[in-house]
Amino acid sequence: MWGMPLVYLLVGGGLFFMIYSRFAPFKYFIHALEILRGKYDNPDDPGDISHFEALASALAATVGMGNISGVAVAIFMGGPGALFWMWVSAFVGMATKFFTCSLAILYRGKDSAGKIQGGPMYVITEGLGKKWKPLAALFAAAGIFGPLPIFQANQLTQILRDTIYIPQGWVAANAHMGGDLITGLVLVVIISFVIFGGITRIGKVTSRLVPAMVVIYVSCVLVILAIHIQEIPYYLGLIFTDAFTGKSVMGGAVGSLIVIGIQRGVFSNEAGLGTEALAHGAAKTKEPVREGLVAMLGPAIDTIITCTMTALAILVTGVWKSTEANGVTLTLNAFNEALPAVGTYLLVICVVFFAISSMLTYSYYGTKCLGFLIGAERQHWYNYFYVGSIVFGSVASIGAVIDLIDGMFALMAIPTMISGLILAPRVMEAARDYFARIGTFKEYK
Structure with missing residues (x-):
């Protein structure tokens, strides 16, 4: 499904959003930071979590294994030039997130329990009408499988196996199942403790975890780049x-x-998958445009900064020229080349933080999708399916894991982008109104 038509939809749609908004996501970058700092927070607004917690929850899913393993996979499959097209996806993704996450607030609906919810399925049914419900159901069905934590579990068990289990002699080099299964079961216990508390507990945990893990990882990569600065x-x-x-x-x-x-x-x-709208749709706000501005900070932090640093670390150390290593192992080789004494352990710490943070937010996405399909009173069933999939991801091959996740994400992107493009004029109406009220409407005259 990841052929050129879907690329055209995501990149072409993002370019349309960028031009149609007259580059609003970039013009109001400082204002977005003010919103993020809590300047406009109102605890009485509808929603479950603050602007910062919404962004932290979204970043917990995005600033994760995609930044450590996903970049390595891209370079392994496509060489250095793949990073350029990752940058392109990030710049247009900022505009895409501005629109899709503004819509997530603008067209919030109510689940079967009467609780306010946001996300592409509600954008479709509330914004486009009930006749579009099959498109909403397609998103929700794919959203049950796309956010499964199998990639995170797979890559975490891989690095633990390669750096700890095998060197310590706990498992044989060609006998992975035992150590991987134990890792998966331990992860089940850790993740279950948080996700069964719902988005409120997830938001509070990720708002503390995300800043710490980003600082640790960025600091390590900056040392690697300093060593190979030439x-x-x-x-x-x-x-x-x-x-x-x-x-x-x-x-x-x-x-x-x-x-x-x-x-x-x-x-x-x-950006454009719809998962971002699920997280930001839970923000406490009555202003759709505010959440859109906060959401557009995500690709800048995630892809333009964090992914670029990982890619440069892999490239400048020369480990990308090896054809054997892929995924997190390639990033591990870069850390070991530049920091031979401590590189392995530093990356293991980062991987543990990144993988767990992603797993926490992804569970919320799937829960909301299942609740939309079969009712909010039954959506808690998803968490049992979710933690069970951790064990599967721990023992499955990376190829099978990537194929499943990529296929489901492709299905999620189609309803998200179609509804976003159709409802783009509604976002612009809200943007004109909002910017007029904060005294900056002159840029739209």
């Missing part, structure tokens, strides 16, 4: 030149390189 200009140039030659993919298939870069970029920042 290599950075060359590889920055290679990223741009390789993006239009596709030498690393299928003997020069640029189209395949674009698909790989966009695919991994979207997996990283989730």
Whole structure:
């Protein structure tokens, strides 16, 4: 499903949002930071979590294994040029998130228990009408499987196996099942403790966990880049030149390189998939545009900053030239090359934080999707299915895991982007009204 039509929908749709909004996500970047700091928070507004907690919850899912493993997968499959197309997905993704997350507040609906909910399925039914419900059901059905934590569990068990279990002699190099199964069961216990408390507990945990994990990871990568600082200009140039030659993919298939870069970029920042709208739709606010502005900060933090740092660490250390390593192992090799004494342990700490934070938010996404399909009174069943899938992800192959997740994300993107494009004029109406009230309407005259 990740062919050029879907790439056109995501990138073309994002470009449309960017131009149609007259680059509002970029013009109001400072105002978005003020909102994020809590300047406009009102505890009496409808919703469950603050603007900051909503962004932290969304980032907990996006600033995760996609930044450590997803970038490595992109470089392994597409070479340095894949990062350029990840950047493209991030810039247009900022505009996409502005629209989709504004809509998540603008067209919040009520579940079967009468509680206010936001997300693409409610945007479709409330904004487009009941006749569009099959499209909403498609999103919700794919949303049950797309956010499963199997990629995070897979990559976490892989790095623990390679760095701890095998070197310590706990498992044989060719006998993975035992150690991976134990890791999966431990993860089930940890994740269950948080996710059964709902979005309020998830928001509080992620708002503390996300800043800490980003600081730790960024600090480690900055040390690696400082050690290889003389290599950075060359590889920055290679990223741009390789993006239009596709030498690393299928003997020069640029189209395949674009698909790989966009695919991994979207997996990283989730712009246009609809998961971002599920998180931001829970924010305490009456102003749709405010949440759209907060949401558009996500791709900047996630893909443009964090993914770029990971990619440069892999490139400047030269480990990307190895054809054996893929996923988190490739990033691990970069850490070990630059920081031979402590690199392994630092990355293990980062992976544990990143993987667990993603698992916490993803559970909320699937719960809301199941609740939409079969009723809020039954949505808690999803958490049992969710934690059970952790064990599957721990023992499955990375290829099977990526194929399942990518396929479901592709299905989620179609309803999200279609509804966003159709309802874009409603967002602009809300934007004109909002910016007029804060004294900046002159930019829209």
